[in-house]
Amino acid sequence: MNLKRVLADFDVFSRGYMRSRIGVFFALVFPIILILIFGAIFSGGSSGPINVYVQNQDGSQISSSFVNALNSTSTMRLVPVDNTQNFTKYLLSHSSSDGIVIPAGFGTAFASGKPINVSAYGNPSSTTSAIVSGITHGVINEFNLRRAGGSSVLGVQELNVKSQSFKYIDFLVPGLVGFTVLTSPMFALVNISSQYKRDKIFKQLSLTPLTKSEWLLSKIMFYIVLTIISFFLMTAVGVFAFGAHITLTLWIIPFLVIGPLLFVSLGMLVGTGSKTVESAAVVGNLVTFPMMFLSGTFFPVSTMPAYLQSLAHVLPLFYVIDGLNNVMTYGNYSAALIDLGVLVVLSAIIFGLAVRFFKWRED
Amino acid sequence: MSEGRKPTRSGNELNPTPNSGVAIGVTSLHKAYGDLKAVDGISFTVKVGEVFSLLGPNGAGKTTTIEILEGLRQKDQGGVEVLGVDPWTKGYELHKKIGVIPQGFKFFEYPTPREAIKYYAVLFGVKADVEDILRKVLLEDSADVYFTRLSGGQKQKVGLALSLVNDPELLFLDEPTTGLDPQARRAVWDVIRELKKEGRTVLLTTHYLEEAEELADRVAIMHKGKIITSGTPQEIIEAHSSGERLQIHGTERLANYLKEHTKLRVEFDGENLVTVYLQRKEDVLTAIRAIEESGLEWSDLRTKRDSLEDIFVKLVGEPLEALGQGA
Numbered sequence: 001m002n003l004k005r006v007l008a009d010f011d012v013f014s015r016g017y018m019r020s021r022i023g024v025f026f027a028l029v030f031p032i033i034l035i036l037i038f039g040a041i042f043s044g045g046s047s048g049p050i051n052v053y054v055q056n057q058d059g060s061q062i063s064s065s066f067v068n069a070l071n072s073t074s075t076m077r078l079v080p081v082d083n084t085q086n087f088t089k090y091l092l093s094h095s096s097s098d099g100i101v102i103p104a105g106f107g108t109a110f111a112s113g114k115p116i117n118v119s120a121y122g123n124p125s126s127t128t129s130a131i132v133s134g135i136t137h138g139v140i141n142e143f144n145l146r147r148a149g150g151s152s153v154l155g156v157q158e159l160n161v162k163s164q165s166f167k168y169i170d171f172l173v174p175g176l177v178g179f180t181v182l183t184s185p186m187f188a189l190v191n192i193s194s195q196y197k198r199d200k201i202f203k204q205l206s207l208t209p210l211t212k213s214e215w216l217l218s219k220i221m222f223y224i225v226l227t228i229i230s231f232f233l234m235t236a237v238g239v240f241a242f243g244a245h246i247t248l249t250l251w252i253i254p255f256l257v258i259g260p261l262l263f264v265s266l267g268m269l270v271g272t273g274s275k276t277v278e279s280a281a282v283v284g285n286l287v288t289f290p291m292m293f294l295s296g297t298f299f300p301v302s303t304m305p306a307y308l309q310s311l312a313h314v315l316p317l318f319y320v321i322d323g324l325n326n327v328m329t330y331g332n333y334s335a336a337l338i339d340l341g342v343l344v345v346l347s348a349i350i351f352g353l354a355v356r357f358f359k360w361r362e363d
Numbered sequence: 364m365s366e367g368r369k370p371t372r373s374g375n376e377l378n379p380t381p382n383s384g385v386a387i388g389v390t391s392l393h394k395a396y397g398d399l400k401a402v403d404g405i406s407f408t409v410k411v412g413e414v415f416s417l418l419g420p421n422g423a424g425k426t427t428t429i430e431i432l433e434g435l436r437q438k439d440q441g442g443v444e445v446l447g448v449d450p451w452t453k454g455y456e457l458h459k460k461i462g463v464i465p466q467g468f469k470f471f472e473y474p475t476p477r478e479a480i481k482y483y484a485v486l487f488g489v490k491a492d493v494e495d496i497l498r499k500v501l502l503e504d505s506a507d508v509y510f511t512r513l514s515g516g517q518k519q520k521v522g523l524a525l526s527l528v529n530d531p532e533l534l535f536l537d538e539p540t541t542g543l544d545p546q547a548r549r550a551v552w553d554v555i556r557e558l559k560k561e562g563r564t565v566l567l568t569t570h571y572l573e574e575a576e577e578l579a580d581r582v583a584i585m586h587k588g589k590i591i592t593s594g595t596p597q598e599i600i601e602a603h604s605s606g607e608r609l610q611i612h613g614t615e616r617l618a619n620y621l622k623e624h625t626k627l628r629v630e631f632d633g634e635n636l637v638t639v640y641l642q643r644k645e646d647v648l649t650a651i652r653a654i655e656e657s658g659l660e661w662s663d664l665r666t667k668r669d670s671l672e673d674i675f676v677k678l679v680g681e682p683l684e685a686l687g688q689g690a
């Protein structure tokens with residue numbers, strides 16, 4: 001092992017990478033696009049306030065304070081409907097099923113104590129209707145209580161496991177970091193190594209004092225650097241654009257080192273193990289795509305069916321993403337240590353196989 | 364970096380090879396790909412300081428032979444010694460002393476020729492004179508162009524440049540001039556001549572027979588895995604030439620007239636070419652006199668003697684058995 005040769009190869013390779021625009025796009029731009037897209041789709045928990053059409057046929061003081069009470073929940077956005085409109089037709093023509101009608105005489109009934117019903121329109125199969133109906137009931141109860149001159153005794157305090165709640169973006173950042181840890185080295189190495197084999201570039205290199213392990217090491221070093229750069233870019237976008245809560249700790253580093261090591265070796269193994277560039281690409285995709293979707297990149301593994309969850313546990317990327325979640329989001333270092341242990345064993349095996357089966361020359 | 368050799372360019376400072384005087388020794392070498400006998404029992408020796416050219420039609424087994432000698436392929440059977448060592452088991456040591464242009468040289472897409480040479484210099488741990496190498500192979504003008512954007516011939520020149528970086532004792536040049544323009548080809552010839560002057564050994568393959576005639580001290584012609592003839596170009600021409608001939612455009616009547624009125628061997632090709640074989644120098648006068656006497660139509664008279672290319676085409680065209688099996 002000669003460090004000068006490793007660095008010379010690193011230098012030539014990284015220059016080549018930067019000069020080919022596709023490389024730069026996939027390494028640095030693509031992860032940011034991903035995080036912007038997925039962050040935008042899923043951020044903010046629920047999908048904004050529900051539009052609810054309200055027709056106030058009463059016009060008394062008490063009916064308008066009832067509307068105000070409905071409006072004070074941030075969950076619903078009230079849209080007033082003019083009294084001249086036929087309410088159900090109006091709802092249909094606006095492709096909506098959620099609406100509330102306050103009948104004429106609401107105010108006098110409140111004062112006299114004569115029972116009267118507010119109508120809540122909804123679609124039983126829609127989740128928004130349940131929310132609208134729940135809120136309407138809550139406000140009605142409060143008005144009934146107020147009329148009776150009572151005050152609330154029992155209440156609910158809503159709490160979360162952590163002082164601040166987890167949001168989707170908090171899982172998305174480690175997931176997408178894992179995505180790049182997998183895809184940049186895998187696709188590149190499958191491609192490069194099958195091409196270098198076809199073009200006899202490995203043979204050419206074998207005629208110099210550069211060794212197989214030196215060549216492999218320089219690729220691993222390069223992808224570690226690249227991974228760390230894209231980690232910071234993605235984390236910055238997650239934090240500043242979507243308010244992700246991420247703990248930056250030294251524990252992240254081992255995952256950013258061992259991940260590229262593992263997938264450079266795996267890509268190498270697939271690329272040199274295949275007869276042609278085309279078959280290498282096919283095998284590479286067969287290995288990469290299931291891992292890409294089933295390891296918790298875009299959504300947590302715990303949301304998947306049980307049999308897929310057990311499948312996830314044999315995929316190396318699962319342990320990278322699980323580990324990153326444990327250190328970046330949960331701060332659960334003992335669980336992270338287990339992930340790291342599994343990764344060390346897996347990458348030792350795959351690295352060993354890659355060095356063993358990667359041939360400079362033919363028999 | 365102790366393995367770095369000083370970039371000396373004068374031949375007498377080169378390390379003498381152990382096995383005195385012999386750079387490459389091959390005895391009954393065999394290599395098959397499945398059922399195909401790519402190399403079928405060839406033997407030859409290349410002396411130190413010699414330019415040796417391996418010739419033969421496509422698929423003859425030249426590249427296979429060269430790759431075995433470079434330690435890139437494993438032989439099936441036979442003896443191979445390159446600079447005194449077995450190239451397959453001692454390849455790592457051997458590679459520091461040899462320079463190679465593989466057939467159809469390809470390289471990383473994005474280094475420039477200048478960067479590629481510097482990269483090789485670091486790998487070999489030598490201080491190469493980058494500018495000197497660029498000048499030698501006529502690459503100065505495109506020294507800073509990405510490899511992938513170079514023309515086919517320029518890419519070949521990068522291959523030649525890289526083969527020179529480690530100041531090699533022995534060079535394997537597999538079709539170094541294929542795809543080069545005439546000027547660039549002559550530049551490569553100059554490089555090869557200079558390498559020879561410096562005392563280096565060169566094993567060269569080419570499909571340009573005049574190139575082999577021009578550069579090679581000795582050649583071997585391979586065909587279907589066997590060496591069908593070898594020696595200096597002159598020796599081969601003499602051994603296989605059908606001698607000097609007079610060729611005239613004329614009729615069959617002319618051919619018959621010459622047959623009847625001279626003692627020379629005369630052939631007619633069935634169309635319009637009459638060939639008269641000349642044994643002694645007076646024969647040409649006899650033939651010309653007879654042509655004049657005949658009073659028949661003739662034109663385009665010339666004498667012809669075989670070039671290495673004529674011999675090559677003749678030998679490779681014949682079935683193997685007729686060649687007495689591997690000269």
Ligand SMILES: Nc1ncnc2c1ncn2[C@@H]1O[C@H](COP(=O)(O)OP(=O)(O)OP(=O)(O)O)[C@@H](O)[C@H]1O
Nearest residue numbers: 396399401419420421422423424425426427428466
């Ligand atoms: N890796 C391989 N696997 C199978 N067959 C091969 C392989 N390499 C070469 N061959 C076959 O071996 C024979 C000799 O090939 P080789 O490349 O040595 O010929 P060559 O003399 O260099 O020809 P050319 O002048 O076209 O370069 C050919 O028939 C070729 O098809």
Ligand SMILES: [Mg+2]
Nearest residue numbers: 425426427466
């Ligand atoms: Mg060849």
